[in-house]
């Protein structure tokens with residue numbers, strides 16, 4: 001990646017809460033990942049409560065050589081390094097999120113679990129997902145949807161949502177009028193197989209239903225970085241972050257509170 005593209009990619013991540021880096025996986029590796037994902041989906045028990053998210057298989061790198069290779073995949077590590085995200089490390093496992101043929105949509109949610117911590121308003125990402133869609137995605141097969149900027153800016157939808165995943169949303173009705181709504185600011189992310197999608201855990205996102213007879217496979221790898229100011233950061237630091245006590249313990253919360261305001265505070 002040339003330095004200009006690297007800078008733009010990071011800027012996109014900072015402003016919008018997501019970005020796409022094309023052509024990270026080779027065709028051969030993609031084929032292998034598809035084959036391995038199919039094998040695991042065909043032999044492992046699918047998560048009983050995750051019809052909206054997909055099959056949701058947790059795979060530890062120490063147990064799976066193919067997935068371990070993905071976690072350490074050099075072109076991805078290099079791309080992260082180039083955009084200044086080289087200090088992100090994986091969590092030891094990935095999640096296979098396969099939408100089976102005709103599987104339902106995924107509800108609106110965000111995945112940050114530390115909303116009581118002032119780090120919640122850091123203008124840089126602390127926890128990100130690396131998502132590899134193993135097929136080209138389109139509206140028909142369940143592409144990702146995102147509302148740009150919502151990682152740092154509260155919108156009315158934040159206060160209308162059922163809390164994500166195990167805290168409620170897994171058990172909603174398929175016709176929930178808000179959780180599966182369209183939003184005027186949403187972006188449908190149509191990705192090419194082999195691209196790497198990065199997302200800030202705080203950004204509001206969802207996925208469309210799979211209306212096709214083929215699987216839509218996603219491998220999602222959570223990554224976090226140390227609780228320090230990133231080397232690339234040369235702008236203002238919000239007071240809540242600058243004055244944060246690193247020794248304090250902050251209780252976990254999936255619900256955005258005082259650290260997510262309608263306007264970005266600086």
Ligand SMILES: O=C(O)CCC(=O)C(=O)O
Pocket residue numbers: 053054097106111143144205206207218
């Ligand atoms: O299916 C997708 O595209 C996104 C999955 C996701 O965001 C999640 O399971 O938390």
Ligand SMILES: [Fe+2]
Pocket residue numbers: 109110111205
């Ligand atoms: Fe998510």
